Structure formats: C-alpha cells, structure tokens
Amino acid sequence: MADIPKTYLEGCGWIKHGDPSNDLVVSSRIRLARNLDGIPFSQWASSSDLRRIASQTLEAIQACDHMPSVQVFNLEEMESVDRSFLSERYLISREFSKSGIERYAAVHENEIASIMINEEDHLRMHALFSGSQLRRAWNLIDAVDSELDSRLDFAFSNTYGYLTACPTNVGTGIRCSVMVHLPALVISRKIEKVLNAVTQIGLTVRGMGGEGSEISGNLFQISNQWTLGISETETIDKIERILQQILQQERAEEEAMIERGRTELEDKVWRAYAALRYARVMSSSEAVDLLSTLRLGRTLGVIDTPAFEGINEMLIMMRPAHLQKRAGRALKTAERDEFRAEYIREWLAGAGTR
C-alpha cells in the first residue's frame, strides 16, 4: 500500500505517453466495467463481500504482466487530500475519491492504466494516453482485461454481455472518451450546434472534470453513451469518425478567426501569457481559462512555447490537491492562489518564450 509517490509530484506520467504534441486532442481514455460473478454489486455488497472482491482482484492485478510495478492505493487509509490528488490526475473518479470502505486503486507504473476496486462496479479499469490514441488505449486495457479474465470469474450473460451495476454499462461495459480543445468553436459561439449534433448521434459531452463537471477551459470530453448491441471496436470507430468531423470544424473556425483579425488573436494570446507569467494571485478557474488561450496560441503558431505537453500537465499540476502535496502542507484558498501563481510563473519563466 502506498502514499502518493514522490515522482508523482514531478510530473504526470500518463501525459508523457501517447502523443503529447497533439494540438486539439488532449487525451484518449477507454474504461471497462467488470464485476465478479456471484457477489452483489458494490453498493449492495456486505463489508465481507467487499473485502473478498478486493483480495481476489488485487491478487489478480498484481500478477498482471500489463500492469508492471503496479502501485496499490488503499483509499481508506489515505488522507482526503491524497485521494483528491489521484482524482485530479484522472487515476480515479471523483465519486471514488470520497470516503468509502474497501476501496483500492491499482495504478500502472507509467500511470497509463488504472483500476478502481469497489467503485460502482467491482472493477473499473481504464487506459489513458495523451493525444488521439483510442486504439492504443483499447489495446492496453483489452490486454489487461484478458489477463484478469483468465484469473477471475467475471459476471457475463450470453444475451447481454458483461453485467454491470448501472444498466447503461451492460454489454461491452466500455466507455471511450476523448478530451478535445475547441476554443475557436467556443469563441465563435458555434460550439452549441456542434455539441447538439454530437449528442443526437448517441454521444455524450462533459467538462474536463468528467461526469457532473462544468465545461471550462474550452475542454470537452466526448464519449459513447451506448454499450449494448455495438462492439468495442465499432464504438471506437464511431467516436474517431465524429472526432475527425469536430476537429475539421474547429480548424475551419480557427482559420476564419485569423481571417477576421490576427492581431486581436495575438493580443488575446499574449495577454494570457503575460498574466500567467507575472500574476501574483491566480484562481484555478482563471488559470484554466488562460492556459486554454495559451494552448490556442500554440495551435495558431502565435506563440512557440510552452509545449502542449507542458500545458496539459499544468492543467493538472495546478489543481488544489496537487498544489498542497507540492507545498507539503494544507493551503487555504488564498494561499493556494498565491502558490499557484508562483508555480505557474516559474514554469513559464523556464519555458524560454520569446
């Protein structure tokens, strides 16, 4: 059982894997939901059931070749700030980071795969990569799933497929999602239309924080809604097809924006850079907005640095629990806003922007 490893404070492992240089697709994630046969779903399971689930699945995970040097976190033993840390980093869900018994997270050495034990389902496992990498995520999580399947007895129906606590996951139990940055569509107010179209063809759109989170930083998480009657690879193909269409619309809008006035855009980007580079107090929501504008500046070639990877990482590293772990102590909101400003300032000063 582990505390937050020190290496986690130096940078975000999964961001370095995949394609961290993708200018519009921040990350790709595939999640599978699995349950052990013959044991009630987590919500209805007794403590001894939960303990049984945990011991069986942890044993299988630790023997799993595709989960090398796995880090196991016992959430019950962790402080609230450490649980939030894992959630901010997308290694566990927000819901899971709240208190609960017999909850564990098992994380791949590079953070590119993570398994929650006793979340809504007995097992929620995901693979997560930078950039547009749904296939790669699928290959990894499918391999993990196969290994676990050979050691565990998953609840499966020949009619429905994998059985899950919530009916929306029955079947493949898969959720594929891509996090995309669509600033031009937001600025031109065309985003609503695009997202409505996406929703109408059975996909879901959420904010960067996942379920229940608000849209911020022009970042949108697009994922499948259906898991029944459609295969895993069909689901991936569908999302990738739609993703390409959305990206085309974003690019067209970016060109139109440049056409309308490159100087105004440059002004916006450089003012965002300036505030990030010199502010002494910065809230999380302001930082997200400014980092988004900086990202737009990189996409449009207005600004040379920092790299997309750095921006993606900062979007995570500047969050409350991350800042407090970095500071080594609890920070009130006002202190956090100062600490965040200082951290971002030093990061940008080191980025060597002209």
Added chain:
Amino acid sequence: MADIPKTYLEGCGWIKHGDPSNDLVVSSRIRLARNLDGIPFSQWASSSDLRRIASQTLEAIQACDHMPSVQVFNLEEMESVDRSFLSERYLISREFSKSGIERYAAVHENEIASIMINEEDHLRMHALFSGSQLRRAWNLIDAVDSELDSRLDFAFSNTYGYLTACPTNVGTGIRCSVMVHLPALVISRKIEKVLNAVTQIGLTVRGMGGEGSEISGNLFQISNQWTLGISETETIDKIERILQQILQQERAEEEAMIERGRTELEDKVWRAYAALRYARVMSSSEAVDLLSTLRLGRTLGVIDTPAFEGINEMLIMMRPAHLQKRAGRALKTAERDEFRAEYIREWLAGAGTR
C-alpha cells in the same frame, strides 16, 4: 521657423530637467500671462495687430538670454498633427493647437520654457520641470519675464497689476501648477474628500491634459485660482504647503494599502507590467491606467524598473500625434493601438525588469 525637430522624437526634453525621480510629483509648471500695452487683446485684435504683436515679441524673445537656441514654431504653417504634437508635450495649450492666424510658439532648447504668442493673451509663457520644482520654475520664468519686460511694454495697472484678457488672470497673471500621482487615494476612494478640501481653499484640480480634460491615470493637476491680492511667491508657498499635506495623505494611504494586503497590490502591479510588456493592441486610456499602476509599483518598491522618468516620458510619447510622428505617417486608431503596444513593449523589454 521650424518643423518638429528630430530630437523631439527621441525623448521629452523637459522631463530630464528638475527631479525626474520624484515618485509622486510628476511635474511643476509656472505660467505668466502678459499683453502689450495699447494693442487689443488677441481675440479682438485685427490681423495687422496680431502681426505687430508677433513681430515685436518674437524679436524680444530671440534676444532673450534665458531662452537659448530658441525654437520658433509658426503654427499657421504647421500640419494639424504637428500642432497636436506640441500640445501633447505640454509646450502649447490644447486650445492654441487648433487653427488660428499669427500664432507662434517659442521653445527653450531644453523645452523647460515655452512662450505662446497670440493665445488668449498676447504672451503666455511658462517654465516646466520634472518633480516638485515650483521655485526653480519661478526663477526661470521670472528671469525670462524680466528680460522681455526690458524690451517690451507690458500692459500694467498700478491698481490691478498685469492686465489680462480674462479677469481671473489679472494681477500677477501667474498660474502655478503641480501634477501629482495619487493612486492610493483614488483606490481607497478618499480622493474626493481631499480634492474638495483643496478646492475650498482656492485651488483648482484638473486632469493631466489641463483645462477641460478628464482625470485619468490617477494624475491630478493642482493649481491656484486667484491672481489678485496675493504675490507670486505667496502663491507658490501656498501650493507647496498644500502639496505636502496631500502627499502625506497619499503616503499614509499607501501604507494602509500595504497593511491590508501586499500580495494583492503586487498582483495588480505585475499584471499591469505584464499587459504593457506583452499586449499587441493597446488604447491610450488603457496605457495611461497601466502606466499609473506601474508607477504605483515603483513607489511601493514592488518593481525596480522602469525609472519614474521613463514612465513620465512614456505617458507623453505614446499619445496619438507622437506615435504618428514616430511612425512617419498618419495612423488610424486601430493602427495606432497596435503601434502603441509595440512601442511600449520594446520600451519595457529594454528596461530589464526582473
């Protein structure tokens, strides 16, 4: 007769003289109003009267030891942008920069003294220095006045003193003014009370552009209202006494602001610096506000550079006519805002701020 000299584009002469490092008093100015005896005031004078005034006074001025290497500008022959240039630089009044016949300006080689011919009075002469330098301004303009008095016949009444076109100038014909920067009193909303008190004791408060201009950049021009029954040196003493009281109130308010939250102040100052350092588009009014905040940052020791002298100079050099002379062509508002941003950016990049 001269066009705008090239050296005028490199910097503002009068700013370098006096005490350019004063953190709250930007400049001190003393103006005298004089008229030739036996010729109607300018508004009622015929063209030949005006011509006669011009030739007599120009001859006297050019022989004046205290106006070395005098530059004479014939406003009738100048383009509108050049006349505005002189007005932006405080060498002539705004009213005088508009069209009119037989109007001349004679400027000291260091720009520390300037004489308008055929303004509201036949002669409006002033001395202008950086910092709190009313005595020095008085010594210079008094010397110029004495020299001219020995060569010209000024309208003078033993009962009233010098006769002027407007009764408010009759007597000494003197107007003493100091331009002060009072950001803390503005931020704390105590400025109104201070200015009311100043007005009640017979002083006048105006914006940085002089008569009829709005207050901006937290800059206030404080000057005497009365010229009758009070001597020149008494007028100066009175203004200097009030000035010291105002400065004390500003300093007290600055300390209170720091007490309330140094970080917020630092944040405000550095964000102003950041916008000035990186913006691609900047209006004149935004620049004035940001330069004022930068000035406050220097006063409070939040920021090391640029020097007060540089800030004072930029407040003038970034004005529309100055920018257009620098560009060597007419610039529309949008072009000016881009040119201004670039100019300020390069200036700050060269200031070597940490």
